[in-house]
Amino acid sequence: PAVKGLWYNEKIIKLDGWRFESCRFDKCRLIIETPNFSLVDCYLDSTNFIVVSGKLVNALQFMALGNEFDDSPEYHPIRNPNGTVTIGA
Numbered sequence: 307p308a309v310k311g312l313w314y315n316e317k318i319i320k321l322d323g324w325r326f327e328s329c330r331f332d333k334c335r336l337i338i339e340t341p342n343f344s345l346v347d348c349y350l351d352s353t354n355f356i357v358v359s360g361k362l363v364n365a366l367q368f369m370a371l372g373n374e375f376d377d378s379p380e381y382h383p384i385r386n387p388n389g390t391v392t393i394g395a
Contacts, residue, residue, distance in 0.1 A: 307323070307324060307325070308324070308325040308326075308327060309324065309325070309326055309327070309329060310327040310328055310329070311327070311328045311329065312326075312329045312330075313329070313330045313332075314329065314330065314331045314332070314334050315332045315333060315334070316332070316333045316334065317334050317335075318334070318335045318337065319331070319334055319335070319336055319337065320337045320338075320339075321336055321337065321338050321343040321345075322337075322338060322339050322340045322342055322343055323340075323342055323343065324343055324344075325343070325344045325346065325395075326343075326344070326345050326346065326348050327346040327347060327348070328346070328347050328348065328390075329345075329348045329349075330348065330349040330350075331348065331349070331350045331351070331354050332351055332353055332354070333353040333354065334354050334355070335354075335355050335357060336350075336354055336355070336356050336357065337357045337359070338356070338357070338358055338359075338362060339358075339359050339360035339361075339362060340360060340361070340362065341362065341394070343393075343394060344393060344394035344395045345383075345391060345392060345393045345394065345395070346392050346395040347386060347388075347390040347391075347392060348390055348391055348392075349389060349390050349391070350391055369381070
């Protein structure tokens with residue numbers, strides 16, 4: 307399912323299975339367990355806390371090895387000129 311234009315403030319949100327478009331997240335706890343989510347033109351400020359669990363932890367541990375994949379652009383979110391972020395779209 308997709309949600310558009312919502313503002314989340316101090317919420318716990320499980321991102322898995324959702325597509326967020328033009329949403330804003332402030333002081334939220336964002337939980338991901340699978341790669342099955344997307345953020346399109348969303349604003350996330352530095353007050354959010356991201357929780358990764360499940361099998362995604364394996365991927366993070368692998369990336370933490372510091373291999374040559376770290377600088378690959380496909381591993382970075384798209385940072386839009388208006389300050390929003392796009393991931394997985």
